[in-house]
Amino acid sequence: MEWTANNILVLATVAIGYAITWRLLPRESRGPADWLIGVGLIVLVGCWFVWIRPTGHGMLDFLFALFGLSAIAGAGCMIAQKNPVYAALWFAVVVLSSCGLFLLQAAPFLAAATVIIYAGAIIVTFLFVIMLAQQSGKAAYDRNSRTPAFSTLAGFILLAALLSAIQESFPASAAPADHGGHGHAAVVGDPAPLAGVENGVNPVAAVALMSSEPAAASKDAHADHDHAAGEGHDHAPTTVPLDAKGEHATAAVGSVKALGENLFGKYLWGVEIVGTLLTIAVIGAICIAPKREEMAPEGSA
């Protein structure tokens, strides 16, 4: 039972998520307690604010919450939709939110590429095929799910494992409650209740706090963070010196130049092989796809 007490946060989040997802999956009969689903969704949004640690930059947190919540909400709506066209459109919402998250991680080229390829090509192709092959009216295979209870349980057991692994890998090293009188904590904005919860459930962090060595390390982290917050940078400086021509000598991470240097320098073989794979896939799709005479008798699609 000590394991349960230590991981109560993971178990509670996963249990609520399981209940809500299982409730929302398509079924023939309509459940009576829709307001319970609403309450559960509000609790899940609360779980977001418990799990997601604030970085200390308000705008960054707000944008991350906006894109992250819309990605998760879009994913939930996509798997709960009875109409496959709507599900494809919710998937477009997921892809766009994911592109927003890419932008927040300084990957502008990747964000643009994902929008163009995923939302622009893959989803459109999916919609075409749905229109071609979809039965008119809501089909029985869209209204029902396949063993929803056990499938959702399998997925959420995986989520519990992932969440507990992430939680253990990132112990809350700064604990203002244990360093009484450390005045910088208030400035940095580390939420004391959150650290308390994490330390309460995380045995690794609790053990780490017993010894004095992490105390010194976290004091250094505090000072570092203050210094960094004062400067406005998160990590190693991204300002790169310009060379004689006025261009960046070593390009910033995520720019087209850095990606190009990586793709065509280090991963040149990979690029060539993937190009060949694309050609093979196109040839294969043309061979596999039904001939026009076979498709035509289906009607006005």
Add this chain to the structure above:
Amino acid sequence: MSMSADVALHNYLIVGAVLFVLGSVGFLTRRNLILMLLSAEMMLQGVALNLVAFSRYHQNSQGQAFTIFMLTIAACEAALALALVLSLHLRKRTLDSEAWSTLGEEGVSPDVVTTEETTEEVIPATEAIRRALKRPTWGGDPYTTELIEAAKSDKKSLAANEQPAQQEMSTHA
């Protein structure tokens, strides 16, 4: 690495994990072949988020290069999978994955109950008018008004039920 980069990585890993798990749940529960493919694409999106987060954490472009490769593979997979789905659809005229469940062992039944396929009924127009007149109108929507006008002009087909229909029209109009 400073603490804020740790925190950012932690947050992105959680979102990536949730996206991956929701995609896997969708793949396991949906019966429509195309929706199963879309859920698989969502799993790839979660993994892409992880890769980009680690790329930022390590200040490296390797994660983003891998994401570009993964995007390309996803495009290949989508093209081939949709071609296969179309071929399967031609065989059985349905997108139901359970239609192919009989490819399994002999004597093992599929673990899902297939209900009757109910599509929209095709009824004669007079029957539709009769049913619309019997339904109560909530504030006179134009469709039902049209039906009532059509019923008024089409006296020959409503000859059998003309008197009750006239009374109903007077209460509804």
